Amino acid sequence: MLWPTLRALAYGRMDNDRLTQLLHDFDLTTRSRTEGPGAAQSIAHRAFVDQEGTPLVLDLAQTGESGWVFTLFHTGQQPATAIIEGYRDLFREAVRAAELTLVQVKPPGAADEVLTTPVVVDIRLKGTGAGFFSGLHKTLPLQESLTDRPEAARRMNEWFGDSRERPVRRPYDAMWRLGLESEPSDFDLDINCTAIVRAAREYWKTTHPDRYPGDFMGGHGYLDKQALAGTLPALAAWSKKWEEELGRPISLGVFESSGPFDATVLGRALSSHFKENDWVIHRPDRPMAWQTPKSRVPEPPTAGTADRPRPSAAAARSRSTTSTRKPNQPKRDPAKDPGSKHQPPQHRRPDGPETGRGRSR
Structure with a gap:
């Protein structure tokens, strides 16, 4: 009798050349398997004994025109974990090389190996990276506190x-620019998707059943870093790539689709729940919102112009931005003419980069 040890389901059209290459790579005989579950769909298989003497059967089955099943069977004795993980990698590579879509791997070794239905995702940039200033809980140090x-x-x-007009909250990168912290400010990226949370639960239940005896979300409503990296290795690799590219940390927070808990209902001033002025990167009703940005700053109506139609962008671009002067008309003296559009010298910004500008924690 045969029992499945590892099974990968994939979907897609596979032409004869790719199928022939796949059979060659796995050294399969084009003869159907006659026993074990799914034998009726088997199109090729190979029986062998691994290096530890465990009898195994490698099988390829086809379901319909575009369904493919890669299975490693045992005859009663489970192979070593290293053997199973080796074939997991081989199955994934075969799916990639044949340009198929991976649907499921049982048992799963990563979140993308868990069978899920199509999902919607909400992604937002939060924290100081979106608002420039930190929350009320992080204040800029006073000069006298830096003795x-x-x-x-x-x-x-x-x-x-000598200016006493200083921000109370910390501007982005300020603590790093002052030398008070060792790295620049991070980007807080919130990914709100219940399906990801469910996939993480399934993954950890299978691979680390004793890891989370209590609240899987750690009591704070989002996946901890180890759970996130282990469940979504591709996302973790993406984050690492962009940390190196940007030269600053990226803090990933995965929440349920409803987003972070609204802490204001508990009387707290600081809360990361969904807000109208959030910096939305992607959400179901605004896919790829970053490509069509929407200003988060309301534009107050000008007195007497509330009902006046605004000129189109094309009309605005067609207008000249260069002032004209009648022949023989003397030039205005910016220092003497208050109606001039130019600033007087004492109000002008000095040449060169602006002091203190740039990344500030």
């Missing part, structure tokens, strides 16, 4: 000089 950090005090003085 034991002379370099930070010098940078603070270079930034603000």
